[in-house]
Amino acid sequence: MKFIDEYREARSVHRFAEAIRRETTRPWTIMEVCGGQTHSIVKFGLDELLPQDVTLVHGPGCPVCVTPVELIDKAVEIASRPDVIFCSFGDMLRVPGSGHSLLEAKARGGDVRIVYSPLDAVKVAQQNPAKQVVFFAVGFETTAPANATAVAQAQRIGLHNFSILVSHVLVPPAMVAILSSPQNRVQGFLAAGHVCAVMGTTEYEPIAAQYRVPIVVTGFEPLDILQGLYLCIRQLEEGRAEVENQYARAVRRSGNEPAQQLIREVFQVVHRKWRGVGEIPESGLGLREAYEEFDAEKRFGLAQMVAEESSECISGLVLRGIKKPHECGAFSTRCTPERPLGAPMVSSEGACAAYYSYRKRAEVQSMKLGAEK
Ligand code: SF4
Numbered sequence: 001m002k003f004i005d006e007y008r009e010a011r012s013v014h015r016f017a018e019a020i021r022r023e024t025t026r027p028w029t030i031m032e033v034c035g036g037q038t039h040s041i042v043k044f045g046l047d048e049l050l051p052q053d054v055t056l057v058h059g060p061g062c063p064v065c066v067t068p069v070e071l072i073d074k075a076v077e078i079a080s081r082p083d084v085i086f087c088s089f090g091d092m093l094r095v096p097g098s099g100h101s102l103l104e105a106k107a108r109g110g111d112v113r114i115v116y117s118p119l120d121a122v123k124v125a126q127q128n129p130a131k132q133v134v135f136f137a138v139g140f141e142t143t144a145p146a147n148a149t150a151v152a153q154a155q156r157i158g159l160h161n162f163s164i165l166v167s168h169v170l171v172p173p174a175m176v177a178i179l180s181s182p183q184n185r186v187q188g189f190l191a192a193g194h195v196c197a198v199m200g201t202t203e204y205e206p207i208a209a210q211y212r213v214p215i216v217v218t219g220f221e222p223l224d225i226l227q228g229l230y231l232c233i234r235q236l237e238e239g240r241a242e243v244e245n246q247y248a249r250a251v252r253r254s255g256n257e258p259a260q261q262l263i264r265e266v267f268q269v270v271h272r273k274w275r276g277v278g279e280i281p282e283s284g285l286g287l288r289e290a291y292e293e294f295d296a297e298k299r300f301g302l303a304q305m306v307a308e309e310s311s312e313c314i315s316g317l318v319l320r321g322i323k324k325p326h327e328c329g330a331f332s333t334r335c336t337p338e339r340p341l342g343a344p345m346v347s348s349e350g351a352c353a354a355y356y357s358y359r360k361r362a363e364v365q366s367m368k369l370g371a372e373k
Contacts, residue, residue, distance in 0.1 A: 004221070006223075007219070007221030007222060007223040007224060008044070008221060008222050008223070009223070012223055013044075013046075013049070013222050013223060013226060014049070016223065016226035016227060016230055017049035017050065017226060019230055020050060020051065020054065020226065020229055020230050020233060021050075021051045023230065023233050023234055023237055024051045024053050024054055024233055024237070025053075025237060026053060026237070027053045027054075027055070028053065028054055028055070028187050028188065028233060028236050029055045029056075029057060029185045029186055029187050029188075029321075030054065030055070030056055030057070030186070030187065030188045030189070030190065030229060030232055030233075031056070031057045031058070031059045031178070031186040031188075031189050031190070031321045032056060032058065032059055032061075032189075032190040032218070032225070033059040033060070033061040033171060033174075033175065033189055033190060033191055033192045033195075034059065034061035034062075034190075034192035034193075034194070034195070034220070034349070035058075035059075035061050035062030035065065035347065035348075035349025035350060035351065035354075036061075036192075036194075036220045036349055037061075037190060037192070037218065037220055037225060038058045038059075038062075038349070038351050038354050039348075039349060039354045039358075040220055040221065040222060040225055041056060041225060041354075042351075042354040042355060042357075042358045042359065043354065043357075043358045044222045045358075046222055046225055046226060049226075050229070054229070054233065056229075057185070057186065057321030057322075057324070058318065058319075058321060058324070058325075058351040059174075059178070059189075059319065059320075059321060060174045060178070060274065060277070060319040060320065061140065061171065061174075061192050061195075061349070062319070062343075062344065062347050062349040062350050062351070063138050063139040063140050063143070063167075063169065063349075064091045064092060064095055064138065064343050064346075064347035064348075064349065064350065065275065065276075065315060065319060065342075065343040065344045065347050065349070065350050065351075066169055066174075066274045066275050066276075066277070066319060066343075067092070067095065067138055067167045067275055067343065068167070068273045068274065068275045068307075069096075069097055069098050069275060069307045069308070069309045070097075070098075070273075070305055070306050070307040071165065071167050072092075072095055072096070072097035072098075072101070072102070072307075073097040073098055073099065073305060073307045074165060074296075074297065074300075074302045074305055075088070075092070075097075075102055075136055075165055076097050076099070076100050076101070076102060076104075076105045076110075077300070077302060077305070078134050078165065078296060078300050078302070079102055079105045079106070079110040079111070079112050079134075080105050080108065080109075080110045081110075081132075081300075083130075083131055083132055084110075084111065084131065084132045084133075084134060085111045085113060085124055085125075085128060085131050085132070085133045085134070086102070086105075086110060086111065086112045086113070086134050086136070087112075087113050087114075087115045087120065087121035087124060087133060087134065087135045087136070088102060088112065088113075088114065088115070088135070088136035088138075089114070089115070089116075089136070089138070090114045091346075091347055091348055091349075092136055092138060093106070093112065093114070094337075094340065094346040095340075095343045095346055095347070096310070096340055096341065096342070096343070096346075097307065098307040098308055098309070102136075111131075115135070117146060117150075118135050118137065118146050118147050118149070118150035118164070119146070119149065119150055119153070121133055121134075121135035121150065121162070122150050122153055122154055122159065122162060125154070125159050125161050125162035126157075126159065128161070129161060130161075131161060132161050132163070132299070133161055133162050133163075134162075134163050134164065134165055134296045135147075135150065135162075135163075135164045135165070136164075136165050136167070137164040137165060137166045137167065137168060138167045138168070139167075139168060139169075140168070140169055140170065140171055140192070140195050141170060141171065141195045141198050141199045141263070142192075142194045142195055142197075142198055143168075144168055144198075144263045144267060144285060145198060145256075145259040145262050145263055147164060147166075147168070147266075148262045148263050148265065148266035148267060149262060150162075150164070151164060151266050151287065151291050151294050152262070152265065152266055152291075154294060155291060155294070160293075162294065163293075163294045163295060163296040163299045164287075164294055164295070164296055165296040165297065166267075166285065166286055166287060166295065166296075166297075167272075167284075168267065168272075168284050168285035168286075169272055169274065169283055169284045169285075170269070170272075170282075170283050170284060170285065171191070171192060171195050171199075172203050172204065172207060173280050173281065173282055173283035174274070174277075174280060174283060175189060175191075175204075175207055175215075176207060176211075177277070177280045177283070177320075178320050178321065179207070179211045179213065181320065183320070183322050184320075185321065185322070186213070186321055187213060187236060188213055188214040188215070188216070188232040188233075188235065188236055189213060189214070189215045189216070189232070190216055190218040190225065190228045190229065190232065191204060191215050191216065191217045191218065191243075192217075192218075193217055193218055193219040193220065193224070193246075193247035193250055193251055194220075194250075196217045196245075196247065196251045196255065197247075197250045197251050197255065197256060198255055198256050198259050198260065199255045199256075199260065200251070200252060200253055200254045200255025200256075200260075201217055201243050201245060201251065201253050201255070202253060202254070204217075204243045205243050208241050208242055208243050209241065211241075212241040213241055214231075214232050214235035214236060214240065214241050214242060214244070215242075215243045215244075216228045216229075216231045216232045216235075216243075216244045216245075216246050217243070217244070217245045217246060217247050217251050218246045218247055219246065219247040219249075219250070224246060224247060227246050228246040228247075231244050231246055232244075263285070265288075266287065266288060266291055267285035267286065267287060267288060268285070268286060268287075268288050269282050269284070269285060270282070270284050270285065270286035271283065271284070272284025274316075274319075275309065275315065275316070275319075275342075275343060276309065276313065276314075276315040276316025276317075276318075276319055276342070277316045277319060277320065278316075310341045310342060312329070312330050312334065312335075312341055313328070313330065313335070313341045313342035314327075314328045315342040315343065315344050315352070318344060318351055318352065319344070319351075324351075324355075325344070325351050325352040325354075325355040325356075326355060326359075328352070331352060331355070331356075332356060335352070336356065337353060337356060
């Protein structure tokens with residue numbers, strides 16, 4: 001397949017792995033920010049090709065995983081109302097709240113629908129004027145332009161039965177929070193290529209300079225990731241801390257300016273709570289005053305709702321690269337994709353789901369024993 005097979009070609013993969021082995025003289029810990037990259041690494045066994053001195057830790061870039069539990073509770077509360085059609089991407093349906101998931105709300109009679117774009121939800125609102133239609137606007141900078149478009153369109157056509165439940169988060173403040181933590185062990189980052197395709201790379205430059213960490217903007221295929229790691233390790237070995245762009249086929253330094261303009265028009269930067277992590281200042285997006293009539297939390301009076309997270313789930317430590325999924329006591333026993341305790345076990349970008357799907361049970365067991373020693 002054009003532009004897929006080329007980036008999975010076995011001989012080139014082994015050549016890059018060999019180049020990484022030659023380059024590495026000391027232990028390094030590198031975080032891949034995005035859950036899509038985590039899945040590629042675990043699915044293709046890329047971490048097993050690396051020298052023992054290179055440790056990969058998995059980052060917070062799974063939007064489903066970092067959506068706070070109270071927002072799931074708010075979604076369930078809204079979706080359970082008889083006058084509401086609740087629209088969401090499929091990933092969110094099985095994420096556990098403090099009581100129920102959206103899938104359980106649907107089983108109990110809620111009108112919960114899977115859509116593939118926020119504009120589909122706008123159409124549902126147009127077709128159902130007697131119902132309130134709510135879209136669960138979850139994601140990083142990548143999904144923000146489409147969600148902004150939906151809200152701007154709803155305003156333009158005077159659609160008063162449409163709103164969005166916003167859970168937008170931003171990558172750079174999360175990286176700063178990781179680097180500022182006393183428990184931090186990350187020495188270099190593979191930044192998320194698709195986020196940078198929208199936002200560009202300039203906002204990573206002050207982070208690389210201030211914290212002295214290389215940041216390599218990286219794609220999602222095996223060769224992308226190995227090349228990203230090679231560039232990151234080369235910087236570490238040479239004592240450099242710069243922003244480099246491995247994913248040049250999709251990312252420009254200035255990013256997609258019309259998309260950024262759309263985000264700025266509809267959203268403003270706000271403090272956001274991250275599941276398992278807590279509040280990170282200026283780490284999310286909320287609707288601007290001019291669009292607040294489309295804010296589902298305000299429309300349904302749920303802004304003050306709070307909820308408790310599962311005390312057993314260590315997803316906050318997994319998302320900050322402090323622990324790996326198999327180091328969680330509940331992994332594959334009390335927490336499985338069928339009965340999840342935390343979002344990383346059900347999201348298609350979740351690190352726990354990646355380990356559950358792609359690592360053999362015996363292998364995970366021996367990893368767990370290794371972690372307990
Ligand atoms: S295995 Fe389950 S309980 Fe443990 S961190 Fe992952 S999602 Fe949370």
